[in-house]
Every structure is written in structure tokens, then in C-alpha cells.
Amino acid sequence: MAGAGLAALAAAPVPFAAARGSGAAGTDGPGGGPLRREVERARADGSFVSLVAHLHHGRRRARARSGVADLETAEPPPYDGHVRGNSITKTFIATLVLALEAEGRLTLDDPVSRWLPGLITGNGYDGDAITLRHLLQNTSGLPNHTQLIDFDQTGESFRRHRYRHYAPAELVAMSLAEPPSFPPADPDDPEPDWEYSNTNFVVAGMVTEAVTGHGWRRELHRRVTRPLGLRHTYAPADDPALPQPHARTYKRFPESRAEWTDTTVRNMTFYGASGEIVTTPGDLARFTTALLRGDVLPPPQLRSMLRSVPLTADYARLIPGGRYGLGIIRRTLPSGRPVWTPAGQGAGSETYASCTEDGRTAVVVHTTGTGDPAQITRGIAATQRLMDTVLDDARGR
Numbered sequence: 184m185a186g187a188g189l190a191a192l193a194a195a196p197v198p199f200a201a202a203r204g205s206g207a208a209g210t211d212g213p214g215g216g217p218l219r220r221e222v223e224r225a226r227a228d229g230s231f232v233s234l235v236a237h238l239h240h241g242r243r244r245a246r247a248r249s250g251v252a253d254l255e256t257a258e259p260p261p262y263d264g265h266v267r268g269n270s271i272t273k274t275f276i277a278t279l280v281l282a283l284e285a286e287g288r289l290t291l292d293d294p295v296s297r298w299l300p301g302l303i304t305g306n307g308y309d310g311d312a313i314t315l316r317h318l319l320q321n322t323s324g325l326p327n328h329t330q331l332i333d334f335d336q337t338g339e340s341f342r343r344h345r346y347r348h349y350a351p352a353e354l355v356a357m358s359l360a361e362p363p364s365f366p367p368a369d370p371d372d373p374e375p376d377w378e379y380s381n382t383n384f385v386v387a388g389m390v391t392e393a394v395t396g397h398g399w400r401r402e403l404h405r406r407v408t409r410p411l412g413l414r415h416t417y418a419p420a421d422d423p424a425l426p427q428p429h430a431r432t433y434k435r436f437p438e439s440r441a442e443w444t445d446t447t448v449r450n451m452t453f454y455g456a457s458g459e460i461v462t463t464p465g466d467l468a469r470f471t472t473a474l475l476r477g478d479v480l481p482p483p484q485l486r487s488m489l490r491s492v493p494l495t496a497d498y499a500r501l502i503p504g505g506r507y508g509l510g511i512i513r514r515t516l517p518s519g520r521p522v523w524t525p526a527g528q529g530a531g532s533e534t535y536a537s538c539t540e541d542g543r544t545a546v547v548v549h550t551t552g553t554g555d556p557a558q559i560t561r562g563i564a565a566t567q568r569l570m571d572t573v574l575d576d577a578r579g580r
Contacts, residue, residue: 217573218245221236221247221568221569222236222248223249226249229564230552230558230562231250232251234551235261235550236546236569236573238545238546239545241544252264261428261430264429264430265415265425265426265428267425267432267451269454269458269460269527269529270454270457270526271460271527271536272384272456272527273525275403275408275510276387276391277319277511278474280390281484281487281488284484285481285483292315293315294314295390296311298389299390302355303359307363312367316370319510321383322367323380323383324363324364324376325364326363328380328381328382329381336436338439339438341449345450346449348450349452350452354385355382355385364376364378364380377493377495384455384458404417404418413466415465416467419459419461424447425447432446432530432531433446433531433552433553435554435558468536468545470536471536471537471547472545473542474538476542477542489508489511491507494512502563510525516574518578520540520574521539523540528553531552532550533548533562533566535549544577548570550566
């Protein structure tokens with residue numbers, strides 16, 4: 184009964200008027216003034232409840248925040264609170280798989296069937312034809328299981344699923360019940376069929392377990408987050424809570440109209456290795472700069488990660504000129520410089536990290552408050568403008 188009471192409390196709609204009750208804003212660190220201005224502008228343009236941004240430029244650090252962490256207390260969001268990384272998890276999983284390749288434990292050209300025999304078969308699927316590279320680049324043709332059931336598109340479905348545990352094999356079975364979206368890509372095709380599919384990374388997590396004998400959460404900690412000193416980055420499995428401090432997350436479901444629903448507490452195993460990670464903006468800035476500097480993966484594996492293919496038209500509309508590497512998006516700044524962007528969206532929050540190719544400059548943005556598709560589109564545009572402006576400004580100094 185305690186769980187039911189918590190669910191009722193955490194999912195209670197909050198009047199929209201409360202979101203406008205405080206415009207609490209602040210800046211921390213030298214050079215934070217310009218960052219604060221961009222943060223304020225982006226929060227207004229994206230209609231977010233809160234927005235926090237971190238800038239790492241060489242040895243220079245700046246942080247800025249705007250909005251409220253809690254619609255009832257109107258306290259400001261923490262500068263470096265815990266956040267749901269959502270699909271930024273994919274960048275970590277790709278890094279883990281590439282680290283295993285560097286150790287000689289596997290290769291990107293291994294078929295999934297080598298490590299998970301019998302998992303992908305029937306209904307037009309061939310586990311011998313889908314490689315680990317296909318999984319990490321979203322070119323396998325496996326449909327996206329998160330689009331196949333109503334998990335969190337309505338308040339009712341969110342409440343129904345929010346505490347349920349999902350096993351990886353269960354998620355893969357949802358995908359395989361549908362026919363393949365397309366045949367696995369030809370590795371030499373410069374513009375292969377591509378489809379964003381969380382299922383690919385669920386399978387990649389299962390491969391990691393088959394290779395190492397340990398769960399992907401443990402291996403991620405042992406091989407990636409602990410060596411980098413990312414003390415606040417972990418995969419929570421069935422723990423639905425966010426550690427303190429954190430900003431609460433809110434989503435406006437279609438039936439709630441002008442009300443926000445608190446989505447902070449939720450079990451993320453429905454996403455698993457595709458979107459489960461909890462982290463902080465500071466940890467994400469350290470991770471992305473170290474990754475692009477070449478401090479995490481050997482050169483051959485980093486080159487593999489950054490070998491990209493074009494996004495499909497629906498995603499290209501949101502990310503003009505965007506390309507997909509292995510678990511990471513390539514974008515181009517207005518100045519023409521390329522940047523690499525781990526990105527994640529969830530029910531109530533979005534997290535983005537953009538880093539220059541040399542790993543010298545990174546900006547991380549975390550927002551709370553997601554609504555209808557139009558608001559989400561505006562929010563993506565607002566956060567991209569913020570990141571692009573800040574990165575180009577920092578590189579010009």
C-alpha cells in the first residue's frame with residue numbers, strides 16, 4: 184500500500200500557474216553572465232519549468248540556472264543535481280562495447296548470434312546478419328519497442344507502468360513481434376537505412392553481459408564511470424527514485440491540459456541499457472570532454488564511434504544536418520565547426536551534452552517540463568540555440 188500511496192502523490196497533477204510563480208535564476212563561475220542570459224532565453228523559448236547549463240572550456244567553468252526545481256516550493260534547481268540521462272545512456276553503452284573491443288573481447292563485426300544465439304530469429308529476422316555495429320548505429324532494422332506500447336503517452340499509462348520491472352528479453356520480444364523495419368545495413372553504404380530504436384541498445388547491454396559474465400550496469404561502473412571519477416553516474420535498475428539533490432521532473436499529458444504531472448519517481452527498466460542512467464551535468468561534461476579528447480578509448484575505437492551516417496528526414500528536421508555515430512549525434516555549429524552531442528529525452532526532462540571534436544569545450548543542458556509535440560520541438564530548438572551560441576562564443580575567445 185505504501186507504494187500505491189507514493190504513486191498517487193508523485194503523479195498528482197500540479198496547476199500550470201505554479202510554474203510561473205518564480206523565475207529564480209542564478210549564475211556560478213567566471214563568465215557565467217553570458218551563459219545566464221542564454222539560459223533565461225532558452226527557458227522562455229522552450230516553456231520549461233527549469234533549465235540548468237554547465238560550460239567547460241579548457242580550465243574555465245561556468246554554470247547557470249533558471250526556473251524552479253519544485254512547483255510547490257519554488258526553490259531554484261540545484262546547479263549540479265542528479266538528472267535522468269535518458270538516451271545519453273546510449274553513448275555510455277557504446278563506449279562500454281568499444282572498450283571491450285579494445286581489450287580484444289569482441290569486435291563490432293561480430294553477429295549478435297555469436298553472443299546471444301537464438302535471441303533474434305523468426306518473423307524475418309536473422310541474428311547472423313545483425314552485427315554489434317548495426318546495433319550501436321541504429322542500422323539493424325530492429326523496431327523500437329518503446330513505440331510499440333503506450334508506456335508514458337498518457338497520464339493513465341504512465342501511472343500503470345511507472346513501477347513495473349521489465350526484463351531485457353521481454354523488451355526484445357516486443358520488437359521481434361513486429362516485422363523488421365528494413366534489412367541490416369550494408370557496412371559500405373554511406374547512406375544506409377536508419378531508424379532510432381531503443382531495442383538496439385537493450386540488445387547491446389545483453390551482449391555485454393554475455394561477453395563479460397556480468398550485468399552491463401556493473402561493467403559500465405567498472406570500465407567507464409569509476410575510472411573517470413564519475414561519482415554521481417550510475418544505472419539504478421529497479422530503484423525508481425532520484426538521489427538528492429535534484430529538480431523534480433514534470434510532464435503535461437494530453438488529458439491534463441494546463442496541468443503538470445510529477446514524473447520524478449519511476450522505474451526505468453523499460454528503457455534499460457538504452458536510457459536508464461542517472462548522472463549530473465558536471466559528470467556529463469567530464470565524460471564528454473574526456474571521450475572526445477581520446478582519454479577513454481584508443482584511437483581506432485574512437486574513430487569507429489565517430490564514423491557517422493545521415494539521420495532520417497524526421498530527425499533531420501529536429502537536428503538539421505545531423506548524423507549518427509555509435510550512440511552519439513554529430514551536429515554542425517553555425518560557425519561550421521562540428522560538435523558531438525549525446526542527447527536524451529524522457530517523460531518530464533531532457534538532457535543534452537555538446538562537445539567540440541577536440542574535447543576542449545563542452546556545454547551540458549538539463550531541462551524539466553515536457554508537454555505536447557509542439558512544445559517539445561520548440562524546446563529542442565531552444566536548447567540547440569543555447570548550446571550553439573555558447574560553444575561558438577567560447578571557441579571565439
